[in-house]
Amino acid sequence: MTEGNERRRPVRSDSLALLEKLDWREDVLKATRGCIITLKNESRLTLTRENYRIPHGEWRKFPPETLFPNTTVEWATSSRGVMTGTEAEVIYKDFKGQQYRFYWNHPYIGTRTRESDGPDNCHIASTDSVTSNTLKTVQLYSINFTLQSNLTPPEAPSSPTKPQMNPAMMLSIKEISISAEQEKQLRGPSVSVLISIKNNTSETFLIKRYNIQSGKWTALPPDQLNSKSEYQFATKSDGINVVTTGNVSYTVKDCGKHEPHLEEINLMWSNRLARKPEFSAKIHNDENRYVVECHPHGGSHSKITYFIRERSLLQSVFGSPLSEDNSYEFIHDIVHHLMENVGHDDSILMARPALKEVQEIRRLIDTGAAIEYSQFKLGSSFYVIKMFLRENVEPLIPSSMHPDMARSNDPEKLKIVISKLPLLNVTILELICRLLYVCCFDPAEQSVDAQKAINTGVVFGPILFRYPMNDLASHRTYAHCTSLMATHYETIFERRARTNYEEAKALEQSALQMEQESEHLSQQISILEKRLETVASGESGPLELQIMRLKSNKEVLDKHAQTTRLQSVKLAEDD
Secondary structure, three states, X not given: OOHHHHHHOOOOOHHHHHHHHHHHXXXXXXXXXXXXXXXXXXXXXXXXXXXXXXXXXXXXXXXXXXXXXXEEEEEEEEOOOOOOOEEXXXXXXXXXXXXXEEEEEEOOOOXXXXXXXXXXXXXXXXXXXXXXXXXXXXXXEEEEEEEEEOOOOOOOOOOOOOOOOOHHHOOOEEEEOOOHHHHHHOOOOOOEEEEEXXXXXXXXXXXXXXXXXXXXXXXXXXXXXXXXXXXEEEEEOEOOEOEEEEEEEEEEEOOOOOOOOEEEEEEEEEEEOOOOOEEEEEEEOOOOOEEEEEEEEOOOEEEEXXXXXXXXXXXOOOOOOOOOOOOOHHHHHHHHHHHHHHOOOHHHHHOOOOHHHHHHHHHHHHHOOOOOHHHOOHHHHHHHHHHHHHHOOOOOOOHHHHHHHHHOOOHHHHHHHHOOOOHHHHHHHXXXXXXXXXXXXXXXXXXXXXXXXXXXXHHXXXXXXXXXXXXXXXXXXXXXXXXXXXXXXXXXXXOOOOOHHHHXXXXXXXXXXXXXXXXXXXXXXXXXXXXHHOOOHHHOHHHHHHHHHHHHHHHHHHHHHHHHXXXXXXXXXXX
């Protein structure tokens, strides 16, 4: 085995390997027909799993993703149901793209078969054996493949490099995602579940067990979850039984300062036709070092994302000093969500939040989970930003900068003072001011509404500068500074408040609202016209007049919607 291959092979403890071995073997031995395949790779090749299929039965132990040189691996399938057998196939490929095929069939009645083939420069030998109980109702078919090849792989890099990551950005490397063809298979009359796992810990998790009680695998789960990475796999219903249910478990072995121990994370999902999908995650260990968050999206073709995080790293960004080690992406997400849905309306500044929603959003932010802000009230999302700014140890604009800000009574002077703030403070301040600018903007006048800007300063001045509320002189000064930052956002921060794409999205949303209102008017007109048919001719005048007004309003609304949608398309093309 080469040095590079040793580095890549996951390390498993004897206890973990024994647990895994007992689990899947026990399931195979219980089945009416079971197959255990052993493959000994005596070549110098590293093979990668390319494809697999199981026309009959179910996987009890998956074929590994990678076959390393001079190693022996096992996998297994078994029958599912009464008087059924198992048939499956797996294909591997080498560095040249050459395929190595392994096939087996163990029917309930009939002849057992095994097949294998590969390129001309390899030799695959095979042997088999059968064990059964006295009545032969339970049979285990054991197959041994041995791969030999004189092909020599290219030299591996002596010191592979690993990309450095910025922890403040909380970004993941997507190691394995399902293909377009696999995603296409999830659609149709069946039900399906697309599972995503994001490992945001510093550990590597190894697969322990996996099972699908109903349905079939569309894409298999990975053998291991690398640190700071994302993976996808999927299941779907099979046949007339429109349901898919499965689970997968991962473990990690900690060989650090503490005594080695196993911590098992068990992920489960179930989706039935015409029922609400069910998802859960459990952690089995007294150490309780990890947290798993579930974020489902329901429907016949459901999606679920499991986030795995270290409990010790879950430090709240609320009430903590600003730090590059923390993620503040939630501010960016909330600002863009509000800009798309609020438009040029400053009423959001004083909108009442739902406190339970605020607490839930805050909890999700602290755990680093993905958040669907559309499921919360706009006022709740906006209040989270205000809460974050109020609870910070230092105000977003530090006290030491207040005198300079007070003396800056025009945009150019403010621009110079703001440029002296720490980069992280400027980044957050720019997002806040962008939102305030959009809320205060008057599309009809193509400028900022002066009264709205004053209101903005009154509300956000105390939050950005954090001065005593009874200090009226400070209130006038810093409320004016805040109004200036909102009014002259594009000058101070040297950027447009909206890109063409963002403006196009806003226009598209406005057009959609107008089209919905037009549809509502059409329904009203239809109701009135039906009522008109039952009214005597002498009494129909007021009703006809009302219908004419509604049709006139609808015609105007349709023209506005069409014009707005054309503007949206043009902006999107120009972006």
